[in-house]
Amino acid sequence: MTTTGAPVPSLSIGEVAERTGLSVHALRFYEREGLLVGPVQRTSGGRRRYTSFDVEWLLICVKLRESGMPLADLKHFAELVRRGPGNEADRLRLLDAHRQRVDAQIQALEECRSVIAWKVGVYAEHLARGEADGLWDPTA
């Protein structure tokens, strides 16, 4: 029954690279590093076939990496999921800690942006007033 449905469409490493934005090199690297939940299936010829689960997980990985989670934490998270139910509190802690770091990061970036925007404004005003008005604060 469960084994005879339409064959779940599986993807080659190249297709997954396209869909996730990771390079094929990075995909193999992630696998070696134990960042995937399960082992990737193979064809008789040894080529990887990724399931949609794999791809979903990878898309989450991409989001977590994009927001600065180190590979070590990602690996830890993968391990928790791999071990199956029973450690949801741990997973929650891990994600929530990361969420807080992301919030802090956003705040820091917004501060940076305002500093930069102010400096951009200084230069723009200077240029608007003409190029030849002399002395400049070297730090401006």
Next chain:
Amino acid sequence: MTTTGAPVPSLSIGEVAERTGLSVHALRFYEREGLLVGPVQRTSGGRRRYTSFDVEWLLICVKLRESGMPLADLKHFAELVRRGPGNEADRLRLLDAHRQRVDAQIQALEECRSVIAWKVGVYAEHLARGEADGLWDPTA
């Protein structure tokens, strides 16, 4: 006249490290890499003395680095400032490009945050409903 005022209080590398959050190693490294606008002054004995200009510039550097500007761009910016007036348009372009990257970064982070917050919510709800309710989407 201009040479006999109160001696501008200058700081040692350790004091600058404290004030900027950069390590003394990093400060020497930045200098070697040409990331400072001018050469740092030295005492007769060869120790660095940083002016408040230096410190201000370093604080800007810190903000730019914090927001992800690569050292190469920082160096480029320092070179422009070092060359003096006349290239304000270039400086503006450099900073404005960076501002745009920061904006994009903030947007990306906010997207990440919402994905993460959603997952945190999923786990939290699961835990609130009790630990023993069975099957789990492995990607959850």
Next chain:
DNA sequence: ACTTGATCTAGACCTCGCTCCAGATCGTAG
């Protein structure tokens, strides 16, 4: 059968941004 392009493995290599070390010197407090 042949060609072409994607994929395979193991492992070397790379960039970035510091960090640390060794061994010498400075400078200030006792």
Next chain:
DNA sequence: CTACGATCTGGAGCGAGGTCTAGATCAAGT
């Protein structure tokens, strides 16, 4: 004068996160 901590230089080393190479194999089109 002596100690001791801070600083000096040049260069090696490091951790993160991939990236790339070589040489072989697989799979699909003609």
